Amino acid sequence: MPPFSPPASFPSRDAVVAALRAAGCVFAEDEAELILSAARTPGERDAMVTRRVAGHPLELVVGWAEFRGLRITVEPGVFVPRxxxxxxxxxxxxxxxxxxxxxxxxxxxxxxxxxxxxxxxxxxxxxxxxxxxxxxxxxxxxxxxxxxxxxxxxxxxxxxxxxxxxxxxxxxxxxxxxxxxxxxxxxxxxxxxxxxxxxxxxxxxxxxxxxxxxxxxxxxxxxxxxxxxxxxxxxxxxxxxxxxxxxxxxxxxxxxxxxxxxxxxx
CATH class of the missing domain: 3.40.50.150 (Vaccinia Virus protein VP39)
Structure with missing residues (x-):
């Protein structure tokens, strides 16, 4: 993904989508929904978006990956299941x-x-x-x-x-x-x-x-x-x-x- 300087916060869904799209995320709308559903507070939301636009894998940002219908917990530094x-x-x-x-x-x-x-x-x-x-x-x-x-x-x-x-x-x-x-x-x-x-x-x-x-x-x-x-x-x-x-x-x-x-x- 190209370098991206995020704003201090992302107060709306549209702002999240725009930030992800600007960072090169092809499925920005879908990723925004996952981030917004995972974030428990506005601060957590902003931190997740910032990490994603910096190039962190989406699964590590939201903390889970889907695998054969299961929600598999993944943590930073752990291989993401394909x-x-x-x-x-x-x-x-x-x-x-x-x-x-x-x-x-x-x-x-x-x-x-x-x-x-x-x-x-x-x-x-x-x-x-x-x-x-x-x-x-x-x-x-x-x-x-x-x-x-x-x-x-x-x-x-x-x-x-x-x-x-x-x-x-x-x-x-x-x-x-x-x-x-x-x-x-x-x-x-x-x-x-x-x-x-x-x-x-x-x-x-x-x-x-x-x-x-x-x-x-x-x-x-x-x-x-x-x-x-x-x-x-x-x-x-x-x-x-x-x-x-x-x-x-x-x-x-x-x-x-x-x-x-x-x-x-x-």
Missing amino acids: RRTEFLVEQALAHASHTSVVVDLCCGSGAVGAALAAALGEVELHAADIDPAAVRCARANVAAAGGHAHEGDLFEALPGRLRGRIGILAANVPYVPTDEVPLLPAEARDHEPLTALDGGDDGLDVLRRVAAEAPEWLAPGGILLVETSERQAPDAVGAFTRAGLSARLAEDGERYAHVVVGTRVR
Whole structure:
């Protein structure tokens, strides 16, 4: 967004819309409605508008993101769930609709785990992330499902009793190649944690680690699902196969979503 110097206050809806439009917000009217409904006081309203026109993601400004019909709490410094990731949830539900243990690895806000639990009903839900801010946020979002949030590096964060029991292992790993991180939109580059974006030289460092360890954590017939890009998909499938998983690629052209699904052979 271009530089914008906001006035001291935004006393009306029209003033809010004008400020957002001047800052380059394409859907200024819709964003104004969200901000006005979220703000509890005029001062809070003005602070929200000021942050938005300065380039902060709308979800972090209002404090929540919609994900599969759920209102997911998001806090500053936490990865904002993308709508394309709903495709990962759909693939999980299509292939493991009767599972009893669900893990949301690299969970960020915990949106994936919360959505899976909401659809599946009674499940044992665990979310894990290396970022303390993400874990705090996820803990709030999975609480309604009786879920647990753990802090640590990938599988090291999980209770050992989950080995060999996980039916759905959803891992929305970082997959942006390191030298492409500076090319990301400013909303992501400047306001989301690097650990949630940077996947190493080719973007697949974390994916390979997850795939290599997943078989010992999955139940027989359990599935691992990881989001990736179209360009990286063949190498991602190869990493799953080398780990001993039966792998396939699922694609959704409308959402430009690519998910590798790996099954632990019974």
